[in-house]
Amino acid sequence: xxxxxxxxxxxxxxxxxxxxxxxxxxxxxxxxxxxxxxxxxxxxxxxxxxxxxxxxxxxxxxxxxxxxxxxxxxxxxxxxxxxxxxxxxxxxxxxxxxxxxxxxxxxxxxxxxxxxxxxxxxxxxxxxxxxxxxxxxxxxxxxxxxxxxxxxxxxxxxxxxxxxxxxxxxxxxxxxxxxxxxxxxxxxxxxxxxxxxxxxxxxxxxxxxxxxxxxxxxxxxxxxxxxxxxxxxxxxxxxxxxxxxxxxxxxxxxxxxxxxxxxxxxxxxxxxxxxxxxxxxxxxxxxxxxxxxxxxxxxxxxxxxxxxxxxxxxxxxxxxxxxxxxxxxxxxxxxxxxxxxxxxxxxxxxxxxxxxxxxxxxxxxxxxxxxxxxxxxxxxxxxxxxxxxxxxxxxxxxxxxxxxxxxxxxxxxxxxxxxxxxxxxxxxxxxxxxxxxxxxxxxxxxxxxxxxxxxxxxxxxxxxxxxxxxxxxxxxxxxxxxxxxxxxxxxxxxxxxxxxxxxxxxxxxxxxxxxxxxxxxxxxxxxxxxxxxxxxxxxxxxxxxxxxx
Amino acid sequence: xxxxxxxxxxxxxxxxxxxxxxxxxxxxxxxxxxxxxxxxxxxxxxxxxxxxxxxxxxxxxxxxxxxxxxxxxxxxxxxxxxxxxxxxxxxxxxxxxxxxxxxxxxxxxxxxxxxxxxxxxxxxxxxxxxxxxxxxxxxxxxxxxxxxxxxxxxxxxxxxxxxxxxxxxxxxxxxxxxxxxxxxxxxxxxxxxxxxxxxxxxxxxxxxxxxxxxxxxxxxxxxxxxxxxxxxxxxxxxxxxxxxxxxxxxxxxxxxxxxxxxxxxxxxxxxxxxxxxxxxxxxxxxxxxxxxxxxxxxxxxxxxxxxxxxxxxxxxxxxxxxxxxxxxxxxxxxxxxxxxxxxxxxxxxxxxxxxxxxxxxxxxxxxxxxxxxxxxxxxxxxxxxxxxxxxxxxxxxxxxxxxxxxxxxxxxxxxxxxxxxxxxxxxxxx
Numbered sequence: 001x002x003x004x005x006x007x008x009x010x011x012x013x014x015x016x017x018x019x020x021x022x023x024x025x026x027x028x029x030x031x032x033x034x035x036x037x038x039x040x041x042x043x044x045x046x047x048x049x050x051x052x053x054x055x056x057x058x059x060x061x062x063x064x065x066x067x068x069x070x071x072x073x074x075x076x077x078x079x080x081x082x083x084x085x086x087x088x089x090x091x092x093x094x095x096x097x098x099x100x101x102x103x104x105x106x107x108x109x110x111x112x113x114x115x116x117x118x119x120x121x122x123x124x125x126x127x128x129x130x131x132x133x134x135x136x137x138x139x140x141x142x143x144x145x146x147x148x149x150x151x152x153x154x155x156x157x158x159x160x161x162x163x164x165x166x167x168x169x170x171x172x173x174x175x176x177x178x179x180x181x182x183x184x185x186x187x188x189x190x191x192x193x194x195x196x197x198x199x200x201x202x203x204x205x206x207x208x209x210x211x212x213x214x215x216x217x218x219x220x221x222x223x224x225x226x227x228x229x230x231x232x233x234x235x236x237x238x239x240x241x242x243x244x245x246x247x248x249x250x251x252x253x254x255x256x257x258x259x260x261x262x263x264x265x266x267x268x269x270x271x272x273x274x275x276x277x278x279x280x281x282x283x284x285x286x287x288x289x290x291x292x293x294x295x296x297x298x299x300x301x302x303x304x305x306x307x308x309x310x311x312x313x314x315x316x317x318x319x320x321x322x323x324x325x326x327x328x329x330x331x332x333x334x335x336x337x338x339x340x341x342x343x344x345x346x347x348x349x350x351x352x353x354x355x356x357x358x359x360x361x362x363x364x365x366x367x368x369x370x371x372x373x374x375x376x377x378x379x380x381x382x383x384x385x386x387x388x389x390x391x392x393x394x395x396x397x398x399x400x401x402x403x404x405x406x407x408x409x410x411x412x413x414x415x416x417x418x419x420x421x422x423x424x425x426x427x428x429x430x431x432x433x434x435x436x437x438x439x440x441x442x443x444x445x446x447x448x449x450x451x452x453x454x455x456x457x458x459x460x461x462x463x464x465x466x467x468x469x470x471x472x473x474x475x476x477x478x479x480x481x482x483x484x485x486x487x488x489x490x491x492x493x494x495x496x497x498x499x500x501x502x503x504x505x506x507x508x509x510x511x512x513x514x515x516x517x518x519x520x521x522x523x524x525x526x527x528x529x530x531x532x533x534x535x536x537x538x539x540x541x542x543x544x545x546x547x548x549x
Numbered sequence: 550x551x552x553x554x555x556x557x558x559x560x561x562x563x564x565x566x567x568x569x570x571x572x573x574x575x576x577x578x579x580x581x582x583x584x585x586x587x588x589x590x591x592x593x594x595x596x597x598x599x600x601x602x603x604x605x606x607x608x609x610x611x612x613x614x615x616x617x618x619x620x621x622x623x624x625x626x627x628x629x630x631x632x633x634x635x636x637x638x639x640x641x642x643x644x645x646x647x648x649x650x651x652x653x654x655x656x657x658x659x660x661x662x663x664x665x666x667x668x669x670x671x672x673x674x675x676x677x678x679x680x681x682x683x684x685x686x687x688x689x690x691x692x693x694x695x696x697x698x699x700x701x702x703x704x705x706x707x708x709x710x711x712x713x714x715x716x717x718x719x720x721x722x723x724x725x726x727x728x729x730x731x732x733x734x735x736x737x738x739x740x741x742x743x744x745x746x747x748x749x750x751x752x753x754x755x756x757x758x759x760x761x762x763x764x765x766x767x768x769x770x771x772x773x774x775x776x777x778x779x780x781x782x783x784x785x786x787x788x789x790x791x792x793x794x795x796x797x798x799x800x801x802x803x804x805x806x807x808x809x810x811x812x813x814x815x816x817x818x819x820x821x822x823x824x825x826x827x828x829x830x831x832x833x834x835x836x837x838x839x840x841x842x843x844x845x846x847x848x849x850x851x852x853x854x855x856x857x858x859x860x861x862x863x864x865x866x867x868x869x870x871x872x873x874x875x876x877x878x879x880x881x882x883x884x885x886x887x888x889x890x891x892x893x894x895x896x897x898x899x900x901x902x903x904x905x906x907x908x909x910x911x912x913x914x915x916x917x918x919x920x921x922x923x924x925x926x927x928x929x930x931x932x933x934x935x936x937x938x939x940x941x942x943x944x945x946x947x948x949x950x951x952x953x954x955x956x957x958x959x960x961x962x963x964x965x966x967x968x969x970x971x972x973x974x975x976x977x978x979x
Contacts, residue, residue: 298841331836338802
């Protein structure tokens with residue numbers, strides 16, 4: 001048992017001497033040492049020496065957080081010849097001295113409780129061996145739009161084989177239907193064609209168009225994919241998967257007199273611009289058509305820029321065309337987008353704010369809108385009305401989400417592992433996301449995310465063998481398991497499966513995919529599953545120690 | 550591309566980072582107080598310090614310019630005496646390190662616009678007008694007010710009271726010494742000096758000191774009463790686009806400030822549910838996943854009022870409360886309203902060193918002064934092999950910066966880790 005002062009971090013607020021004396025009175029404790037810094041070189045050497053001299057078979061350190069220091073102490077045990085999983089850590093800094101700075105006595109009493117519990121658990125710890133698994137250094141990218149193609153190229157250029165699956169017969173995604181891109185003014189189809197050619201010529205990318213993934217089994221390093229191409233099944237294995245299946249543009253049926261002729265959406269306007277099939281002398285665009293309302297609360301991020309871009313295109317073709325944009329907030333965030341917004345205003349595009357409580361009324365040849373600043377209705381000529389509709393989650397999202405066991409948000413877009421710190425990873429290891437599948441994005445953002453997803457995917461790909469912590473779920477009582485699958489449904493990481501065995505249906509743990517969260521063990525009413533180092537017995541003993549039984 | 554030689558100056562920290570355990574005894578004992586930039590200048594730190602508690606590596610540094618020994622040439626060395634690890638090294642010098650690298654990633658970030666340049670907002674004049682970053686520190690549990698919304702005017706008052714208390718103590722000691730020496734009370738002396746019966750120098754000086762003491766005591770009492778009467782800030786105004794979307798300063802939108810104002814208003818309300826906020830904006834740009842929903846929740850649960858209008862001027866009433874003057878475009882009126890505190894959502898601007906770095910690396914900056922990138926090659930600078938991510942290329946929020954960091958790593962990896970021959974091609978995707 002080693003009790004750490006952490007300089008004054010712990011010793012300044014708790015009676016560490018008393019803690020050390022207390023630890024000596026606990027059952028099974030044969031050696032106690034107080035250190036100024038247990039993690040310092042001298043502290044580490046003391047642990048090593050004590051393991052040898054005292055013939056210790058368990059080590060407990062009462063100090064700071066296992067998040068930063070458990071690996072160090074485990075490695076120390078291993079160096080001294082003790083299995084590193086026979087080590088237990090008690091956090092008397094974060095949980096005692098830091099949160100009870102003003103309560104020395106109570107804080108010290110709490111630290112005693114935690115130490116007693118840690119010692120009780122340590123007695124029941126069992127040795128564990130790290131889990132190793134080979135990496136199948138290939139990738140599958142779902143979706144052949146700009147995001148998917150970019151991600152595939154980035155991985156292939158690093159030397160990894162990539163299967164690029166596209167549902168439709170053609171690579172290019174949404175770009176194929178757009179006219180020009182803002183603010184680069186690049187021709188969308190040309191860009192798509194350039195990327196498609198690069199992807200198709202790359203010796204390491206296997207392009208599979210008209211193909212969908214039908215079944216995906218396995219886990220990071222070992223995914224077994226069954227794909228269906230033109231009715232034929234193909235099987236292949238990959239180590240990682242990138243989801244880049246894009247999104248769809250909302251068709252505004254029933255909104256603002258939409259008819260697909262004189263009231264259209266931005267995508268249809270782009271198609272008309274592309275085919276030079278445009279003649280209207282006055283255009284009114286209506287923002288947030290079908291977005292930021294009760295049914296669809298979210299802002300689709302890019303529609304303001306789409307409207308601005310197309311308004312500029314109309315003005316550049318013919319400065320006499322009247323273009324008016326009715327908006328709620330212009331979302332031209334950042335440098336480029338705001339510059340585009342200002343350029344549109346310079347070209348004479350009129351931006352008028354409307355109140356969603358008094359939405360614009362589309363009538364034949366005109367749009368009537370209440371102008372907030374003038375305080376009255378304005379009638380705007382409109383040979384063409386263009387509705388800026390949001391991107392919505394694609395129809396395959398639910399299927400793909402189930403296939404890969406990854407989450408969707410309330411709007412059915414794919415949900416990343418952490419909104420701030422893991423924007424391109426799923427909670428499930430080995431699966432990554434980018435582009436519109438994640439949330440509406442500009443081409444700049446989609447390309448950036450695709451490169452990023454490839455970067456994240458290349459981390460496991462670059463390892464031949466993955467070593468994983470053995471603190472995972474284990475089927476400890478196979479006879480008790482009835483193969484009910486409750487744990488399989490609840491596992492957030494896809495780390496469990498039900499398999500047929502000689503004894504019938506039984507659950508099987510995939511240790512590489514397991515994070516040791518314990519949901520399965522807590523759920524299993526037959527107590528068939530248990531998490532290593534956190535068994536019912538070990539936790540029970542800790543609780544009994546706390547209660548002083 | 551593929552072979553850069555970079556000369557790097559590693560500045561002396563005057564602490565051996567291999568020996569320092571980060572225990573903090575040195576900073577505890579260091580006698581020199583320095584304005585704490587991490588707390589936006591609102592608090593003090595020592596001359597030996599860690600920029601912020603969770604800083605990595607967890608190692609202390611001496612601010613050489615402020616240190617008594619290094620900066621002022623005085624005898625001190627207290628930190629070295631108390632350091633058990635013997636990590637303090639006053640002899641440390643800057644070191645030059647040469648690196649040979651295949652690719653470079655610029656992730657040098659941004660700076661916050663200085664609102665002193667907008668005189669009508671009174672940032673320099675009005676104590677209770679603060680920047681969003683200062684407000685962030687006031688809201689922080691590890692900040693100078695431990696998360697309570699004490700107004701800067703009250704913080705200044707507190708500092709005044711501290712100074713006055715020192716004065717009163719000092720004057721009191723002087724007066725007491727005179728009283729003890731002569732066995733007379735100050736009141737007697739004062740009365741007799743006033744009536745003209747005592748005219749010697751010592752008595753005059755004594756009377757003057759006694760008067761000063763009385764004044765200081767009265768002043769202290771007044772300020773203490775004022776302090777006791779002062780509450781924390783309850784009514785907040787957030788002013789958007791301070792230095793952004795303003796042709797006088799920066800034309801661009803700073804992207805993230807709408808959301809940090811909503812966030813700060815919500816946290817302030819969570820801390821004290823009597824707090825209500827008004828956000829003055831042109832457009833409220835809530836464009837990420839869950840942002841619009843968050844904004845609406847702020848309105849419903851935290852009582853945030855979103856006011857469409859550009860603030861024209863901020864003045865101050867006699868009690869130190871800022872008054873916000875604005876044109877409401879929805880009610881078509883020029884209005885004014887008094888608040889306890891005003892928070893300026895200041896622009897994200899290129900850091901001062903960007904231009905110099907651009908010259909050093911031979912890359913271009915754009916019309917706004919950020920590193921220039923291409924909309925279709927978002928991580929590439931104008932020079933092959935040099936990449937840029939995060940706010941160094943323009944304002945963006947945390948998730949976008951984090952995603953870009955991975956993207957920049959992928960771009961750099963294609964240069965340094967691609968099979969031969971493909972690296973050059975990799976750069977020119979589009």
